[in-house]
Amino acid sequence: MVATLVKLRFLVLKNTLSRSPWQIVAVVIGALYGLGLLFGIVAGLIALSFAPLDVTTQVLIIAGSALVLGWVIIPLVFSGIEQTLEPARLVQFPIPLPKLLLGLGLSGILGVPGLVTTVAALAITISWIRYPAAAVAAIVCGLVGAVTCVLLSRAVAALGSGLASKRRFREVSGTIVLIPLILAGPIIIGVTGGLSSLDADTFPRVARVLGWTPLGAPWAVPADIAAGDWLPALAKFVIALAFLAIVIVIWYRAFASALVNPPQQANKLRGAGKVGLFGVFPATPRGAVMARSLTYWVRDPRYLRQLISVPILFAVFWVVSTFNENYILLYLTGPFIAFSLALVIFADISYDGTAFATHLANGVRGVDDRWGRVAALLSFGLPATVLGAVGSVAISGEWAFLPAILGLSLGLLFSGMAVVSVSSARFVITVPAAGDSPFKSNAGGSIGQAGISFAVMGMLLLFSLPEIVLTIIAFVTGDIVFGYATLAVGVVLGLVLMFVGIRVGGRTLDRTGPDLLVKLKLLRNG
Template sequence: MVGVLIRMRLRVLRHGLRGSARAAPFLVGSVFGLVGGLFTAVVLAVGGPGGAAGESLAIGTDVAAALLAAWTLGWVVGPVLLSGSDETLQPEHFRLLPIGPRRLAGGLLVSAVVGVPPLVSLVAFAGLVVRGATLGVGPLVVALVVVPLQLALVLALSRVVVGALGAVLRSRRGRDLGVLLAAGTALLIVPAQYAVKAIAPILVERRSPGFVAVLRALPSGWAPVAVEAAARADWWRVVGAVGGLAALVAVLAWAWSALLVRRMTTPPSATGPTRAGRKGAAAGGGLWALVPATPVGAVAAKEVRTWWRDARRRSVLVPGLVLGLALPALPAVLEDDRGHLGVGVLAYAPLFVIFISTMNTGNLYGFDGTALWHTLVQPAAAGADVRGRQLAWLVYVAPVAVVAAFALPALSGQTGAYPWLLSLVPALLGGGSGVLAVMSVFAAYPVPVQRSNPFAAGGMPGCSKALLQVAISLLMLVVALPEVALVAAGSVVDSAALRWLATPVGVGVGLLSAWAFGRIAVRRLEERGPELLAAVRPR
């Protein structure tokens, strides 16, 4: 069965890379991943700095344990942060086949090795083999055993964590909690930078024996510990480390099989609106009465409700708003010696909000899937659909950005940021609403219906998403250029009038870019609607 599953994965991968539009980003991402894997492999192979043989061996093991802990953490946190676990072969596809859960779990786990992320990880872990070869025959043999076990560990641990979270987050409240969990996980990026700066001297100079002992005691550190023990001829420790890895992989495989049973036998929970919500929506009172009774207003109202009710959409909208405000605040909290710099960055949090929200939500039609055909079969519906989606996005992002633009400079004492913010915020809001519409029709990809696993990935490789974000960032930069030029020129010549002139210019640029980019999206939707429908069709 494993051979069949591997061939299925290869076939799906091959079909998913048809055409240069998908193959090129996939290859670029694969190259970057391999470069990172090779760098890790080189560090693992080199080990510690020169010195006494025993001290160098210990430092090399400490460095390897830290690197493998980082890779293991990446396998666990990555799917939560990116909402993209690899489910090329979904267990539900095998629900009606006479295959036991343990056999299916083992087959899916082994077939999961076929893919770019496992290959990159294997390249990185292979540095232990090179290090073992430099230490002798015994360490080489041990390294050849522990490297596959280390790869199996990260694969199984990632599946178990994502599967357990998926089981917890199936309800509506659970999915809302998952959105906050993803945002909180992303907030670890900035503290991680400080941790990396602090860990390097601790490992090389061995300043903290307790911290090093924890790294070695973690399951991610058992592989380098086994190689070091083999070099020291401590075979009992080798047996303990290798046996512990094998036993842990077996336990994780069993846990995943249990999660598969629960996943394949538990019906999906209802996620529709409550009766009170339906009555409130039907009544049309309150703010809904302000929505014009036009096609654009109808689409905007529908999209506003959908952004709030659909867990998949909330999972990309809410983290952008939270991270945009929180990430600039972290330097002010963490940089004790450069706190003034952190406070200065905090004033520009509205720009982070707009930028991150635009990048996260640049796949509007991917969430619709085949429901897009409702728009395509209606005469002259493309214009209203695009404009309504732009307005709905602004309903959520604009209030947060505008309030932050007025409040944060005053709270942080950076009142000099007002000319920048009051010109850039309207420009980027308009530009962001247009840019996400353009990217939604030119670079759409399918987003699967989350019936069982909230962290299931779509059909688009992760590297494609990265390139999509780069493209969006470049377009946003073009929108910001006129305002930046005016404020910068006013600062150079010390002209307050020139600096504040950028504010109406920013409003005008925002309106113009929203209209122009939206028009491009409308024409693309009208001319290439069937191709877009094929691109967002779930696979």
């Protein structure tokens, strides 16, 4: 039974790869990335074998603790990525639980992340090659640490399976994780500044504390043996084994509970007459599309994370500009907001999924569909773009630059509406399904999406080239006349392109609508 479960995992992978050559490309790229990462880790471990004992100890304990913590965090914020052998799929099979857990554990270890972690953990032996007893201990402790990582991830996923079935939990978790990713720049600046002010005893203290915790205990045992501290090494090995046993018990009970009580999707009933935004906008095709699009922007995490990024990006640009005492990056706030918001809907029908069939069944004209989606985005995108442009100038105090910055921002926004009105009528891409984690993706899907998005970005930059050139001239010469020229060109040319793009996109959608629906069904079925 255990062998069957492991075989099933690789059979699913084989079937996935046979669907499309892009699936194979994506997996090969992932494998190469894993091998590159593993090569870098091994090279670092070889270098540590020549370092002083205290340096090797500190680096391995802190890095090993971060590795274990990473295996805990990943299933929390990227819920739903591993769907091959989840509890809900195994409820109907009468498989003994111990054999089931053993099979799932082995399949997790034999996956790419598990293999990379296991090999890296065993490679720690290289760093202790000068101390034979420590090297032998590193093999045993490396296996304990690697198994702990994989099973801890499984336990956390099993504990969170009930919460992960709730759409609101997925929305909140998927959106929250975006915040530290966007704030990576200021965080790196702050961490770098903080590390530079630390004294020489900080890292040894941190390593000593982590070595007595379940996170760092497996990696601290060889270090204590190398230093001749056998009693602390034995105590830490007991901590590592006890923690692994606790993880197994927690996983056993959580998985057993998930099998007996599989997560159920809850359906929320809305009271009669409560139609949300559909009762606010006109009862016309354009009004209905606008209401539905705005509902997506407010409630769908795939859209909501883009809205959250707007104020955070402004904060990032402000922090970096203040740190460098240069406001050039801050001036790009308005243009960047316009550029990024426009690109969100470059393949907007993909997010509709097969629900797009309602547009076709009700005979919604393509031009009405285009206007509804554009109006929904402009209802908040236009104020956000203007505030970003004005706010950046207000902070710097250089009001002479406002016309140029505002013209470039509006030109990018309106021209972007023109480009995406056509592109979203021609292309659909693989996106997370409604209710899934916004970070979930299918193998190979990101490659095609990247090609289309680069083409759309290129067209947008081409259509906005007059405003870009005039903005550069305005900044170089300091002549406000070029600034007002940028504003005029951005508004007039941008609006003309937007109206033309909506008309062209509408006619295109009338022609391609049935084909897009067929492609959406194929993407949904994998």
